[in-house]
Amino acid sequence: MEVSTVNRGVEPDAIPAALREYPQWVCWRAKERDGKLTKIPIDPQTGSFASVSDPDTWALYEVALGAAEAEDGLGFVFTEDDPFVGVDLDDCREDGELTDWAADIVDRLDSYTEVSPSGTGVHVLIEGMIPSTKSRSGSVECYDSNRFFTMTGDHVDETPTGIEERQDAFAPVYDQYVYGDDERSTEGRAQERRTSSTPTSLSDAELIEKATNAKNGAKFERLWNGSTAGYESQSEADMALCCLLAFWTGNDETQMDRLFSDSGLYREKWDEVHYSDGSTYGEQTVANAVQVSNETYERETDEADVAGSGSPVSVSNQEATMLRERVDLLRGRVDSLERELARTRDEIAGLRQSQQGLTEHSRREPVSGAPVEPASVRLSSRLQRLIQVFR
Structure with a gap:
């Protein structure tokens, strides 16, 4: 999914109150990988990389909203403990208008819908759950756990301002656009x-x-x-x-x-x-x-x-x-591993920069106080977890 390098900002008043109640908020930052821009989750409290599987890297809505001003945007992490499903429709807006297939999905789900950061797609949020293990097909993706969605508050006119319970409507939409064959x-x-x-x-x-x-x-x-x-x-x-x-x-x-x-x-x-x-x-x-x-x-x-x-x-x-x-x-596990490895590569790069900075600082000024757990220890632990997953 292409990510705009322009910070479109957040319209906080439009983001549904039901979503704001959950302490599952992160920021995000655009990064270039293999010639493509992607969204990296950021811990609002520390500015370091966040993980959709680590609640310690999430924050309250108000905290994340404040931190988002210094990042590229705001994001919400879906978990098993909340009732929400996010439906991501890519490349479905032309001159501000939805394509026919996207309009069909938005009309049938009839719940809170907002424009994505790139301006070329939309996100629909509903209460429900995904009927099967498949989560995407073509330009349609849907997630209810272990994933974060960017949130802009750029509400699509003529859609509800709240997140509605839409399981009955979602099941046939999912069957047609994601699960079923054409x-x-x-x-x-x-x-x-x-x-x-x-x-x-x-x-x-x-x-x-x-x-x-x-x-x-x-x-x-x-x-x-x-x-x-x-x-x-x-x-x-x-x-x-x-x-x-x-x-x-x-x-x-x-x-x-x-x-x-x-x-x-x-x-x-x-x-x-x-x-x-x-x-x-x-x-x-x-x-x-x-x-x-x-x-x-x-x-x-x-x-x-x-x-x-x-x-x-x-x-x-x-x-x-x-x-x-x-x-x-298997496809889902491969995607998850690729995302985890990409985050680890970014942490390695960040660690190297931090070590260089600490080395230069220690030359100028002795370090005092209690010892801090080296970042390399945390990184080693993550790599060990990845090795276990591959096995």
Whole structure:
């Protein structure tokens, strides 16, 4: 995403009050990398680099707003603990007007929308959650955790001034512009879900046995036992298990909720109200899994086919879905590692400059007082974490 080198400033009065209540604010600075400009998160309290995974580098809105005057702008970090989703539409404004596809998304989401720092895109903020692990396609990106969005307060006219709960509207938008393939319409995929949404009447014990012995049984077993390995957040693991449960239960939301509550992934958050319509995190996760579930288990299917030896319809489609999910997860992990490595390179450059400055200062004036933890120690710790991730 191209970043303007011009500081467009921030219109603080336009930024929704609901967002300002969260202490998840950073600043950002434009940096050139490989001939392209990108946005680097900055800790408002120290002026050093911030991380979307380190709350110690975030600040209150008022603190970040004051610090943003000396930086290129203001940013908000999305986490699992807030109800917000940010939808980023790139290269969608021409002469101040939205392109047709962007206008369709903005109109359907009908929530707070602002112009991005470059002036060529917009950000839409809603209350909700992403239905699956895929977060981007083409010029559309959406994030609800482990990401920061620049905030300008440059409100788009005729859109709400507040952040609205829009899960029902977001699911088909996500399905059409991010998750689904272009050859099938959103209506067509919705029809497929409706025709396959028939409870299987498997008992809980039968379902667990069949799911564990199926071709992707190892994945089901890991998730069922509470493992989040391979997922950037537990919410992604929750969604993955719910998608599997949607297949085996025939999209029976009651049975899905009951089974998930017996799994190792269950936590108190599952039953907590997270949305303005009174729905819980668990209810919405189940509903989202049903929304993206295109295939369900058929009880009369031959046992050998379900176990992995040949169902020509259900198993092949399920395998395709699994493959897409794995590719998306791997792509997300690669992107995350690239961002982390880029931040580390910048810290190395900053460390070298600081060491040069300290060396020159020590020549002129002896250093007194308590010893300070060397920046090299902190940098070494981060590099060790990166090595563990690569392994």
